[in-house]
Amino acid sequence: MGKRGSWASRLGFYLVAIGSACGLGNLWRFPYVVGENGGGAFVLLYVLLVLLLGIPLLVGELMLGKSTGKSILTALGSLSYKGKPIFRVLGRISVLLCLLVLSYYTVISGWVLHFAIQFFISALGVHQASELSTLNILLRNGILQAGLASVHLLFCIVVVLKGVQEGLERFIGWTVPVFGVLVVLLVAKSLSLASAPNAVRFLLYPDFSKLALSSLGQAVGQVLFTLSLGFGTMVTFGSYMTHEHIPTASFRVATIDTIISLVAGLLIFPIALQASNTPLSDSGILFEVLPKFLLEMPGGVIFGFGFFLCLYLASLGASIGLLEVIVSNFVDRSRVDRGRATWLAGFVTLVLAFIPALSGMLMQRLKLGQRGVLESVDSLIINWILPLIALGLCFAITAGMQQKVKEDLFVNMEKVESEVLFSHWQWTLKWFIPSVISLGLFLQVVHAIKLFLEINSH
Ligand code: PFF
Numbered sequence: 001m002g003k004r005g006s007w008a009s010r011l012g013f014y015l016v017a018i019g020s021a022c023g024l025g026n027l028w029r030f031p032y033v034v035g036e037n038g039g040g041a042f043v044l045l046y047v048l049l050v051l052l053l054g055i056p057l058l059v060g061e062l063m064l065g066k067s068t069g070k071s072i073l074t075a076l077g078s079l080s081y082k083g084k085p086i087f088r089v090l091g092r093i094s095v096l097l098c099l100l101v102l103s104y105y106t107v108i109s110g111w112v113l114h115f116a117i118q119f120f121i122s123a124l125g126v127h128q129a130s131e132l133s134t135l136n137i138l139l140r141n142g143i144l145q146a147g148l149a150s151v152h153l154l155f156c157i158v159v160v161l162k163g164v165q166e167g168l169e170r171f172i173g174w175t176v177p178v179f180g181v182l183v184v185l186l187v188a189k190s191l192s193l194a195s196a197p198n199a200v201r202f203l204l205y206p207d208f209s210k211l212a213l214s215s216l217g218q219a220v221g222q223v224l225f226t227l228s229l230g231f232g233t234m235v236t237f238g239s240y241m242t243h244e245h246i247p248t249a250s251f252r253v254a255t256i257d258t259i260i261s262l263v264a265g266l267l268i269f270p271i272a273l274q275a276s277n278t279p280l281s282d283s284g285i286l287f288e289v290l291p292k293f294l295l296e297m298p299g300g301v302i303f304g305f306g307f308f309l310c311l312y313l314a315s316l317g318a319s320i321g322l323l324e325v326i327v328s329n330f331v332d333r334s335r336v337d338r339g340r341a342t343w344l345a346g347f348v349t350l351v352l353a354f355i356p357a358l359s360g361m362l363m364q365r366l367k368l369g370q371r372g373v374l375e376s377v378d379s380l381i382i383n384w385i386l387p388l389i390a391l392g393l394c395f396a397i398t399a400g401m402q403q404k405v406k407e408d409l410f411v412n413m414e415k416v417e418s419e420v421l422f423s424h425w426q427w428t429l430k431w432f433i434p435s436v437i438s439l440g441l442f443l444q445v446v447h448a449i450k451l452f453l454e455i456n457s458h
Pocket residue numbers: 020021022023024025026225226227228229231233318319321322325
């Protein structure tokens with residue numbers, strides 16, 4: 001294999017794209033954002049946005065990668081508007097964002113690993129299940145968090161070092177199916193709880209009065225994050241693509257990712273409701289309520305191990321995707337080989353990850369509004385910066401890519417409808433998505449001002 005790689009099979013692309021898309025965003029973030037925004041109406045908004053914003057943008061990112069055969073930095077660098085290469089800076093911001101997100105994603109993945117190990121040890125009977133340490137204890141122990149983050153990052157480095165076919169495709173090739181089987185088993189168990197009907201109602205019954213001004217922006221951010229859009233991940237994966245029809249592939253990846261998010265809701269909400277007094281909007285649902293609840297349930301230790309193993313596999317797949325983007329951009333832009341680029345990217349990420357990991361108690365106590373620091377950074381990146389990048393990407397794909405290139409990649413002679421869809425896709429990217437994102441951002445600003453005035457008037 002040369003400096004760059006390609007997928008060994010069509011399935012390889014799907015597994016890695018889905019492996020990158022399905023992660024903490026689906027199992028940790030989606031349930032609490034849905035809770036924060038009142039349930040069913042937000043879910044409906046989210047699903048509509050997956051179809052009308054997520055899939056078209058995914059098509060655009062994959063096209064950008066496939067047509068240039070490069071990662072986002074070089075791919076955007078090769079586009080121009082009125083003869084000027086103005087998109088390069090967008091690529092730089094994307095890669096920087098990958099680094100930032102990977103650094104806190106690594107810390108949260110470390111928490112997941114911690115609970116998976118704890119449940120495993122309890123299942124073996126080495127210590128009493130009731131001795132399982134809580135999130136609070138973990139948050140106070142910065143060294144433990146840094147250690148767990150380092151182990152997690154080391155796993156990612158080992159896989160990325162092996163390259164596209166040997167590493168990514170082979171590893172994610174077995175984690176994705178295992179993950180799928182475990183999730184189905186867990187949902188079956190969760191839906192057998194007495195609280196299940198209420199939880200399902202909360203998730204699926206749209207009560208529009210519960211939507212807040214910021215809900216649109218949050219839904220946009222969640223769609224972008226969960227489909228790994230705006231980070232350049234899908235551009236990189238597109239660059240390894242050979243003969244896949246991009247719109248079909250995008251539709252499949254987005255559908256599976258959405259199903260996983262909904263299933264995560266079905267899994268978490270019955271448990272959270274059963275544990276009653278915890279608000280469904282709490283980002284700690286997963287790490288505080290769930291372990292406690294599981295311990296009180298017969299067979300809960302095994303169930304807990306299964307759940308956290310599942311979550312860990314998902315976050316590993318997503319972290320590998322993030323690291324791969326940083327590495328592939330590095331390899332494309334420099335003379336550094338894949339091995340060195342991977343170690344270097346891993347090292348920089350680890351240094352950044354130490355900041356949230358080691359600040360332990362401080363981070364836990366410090367609140368910005370109602371949110372903790374980690375959630376505030378997460379919200380800043382996902383609800384504000386990511387939509388801005390997506391706006392830039394829409395413009396880059398619409399105005400920077402050649403019409404002929406886009407048409408060739410979109411229109412498939414065997415799929416007659418693809419010709420009609422092509423013009424819709426262009427329109428969506430040019431007008432619809434920028435309008436929705438701008439409206440979402442505007443409403444978030446109004447919401448923030450309202451909150452600020454309310455806090456100051458008390
Ligand atoms: N889509 C992932 C999730 O939902 O958890 C997050 C993510 C992974 C974003 C990989 C970007 C990326 F490159």
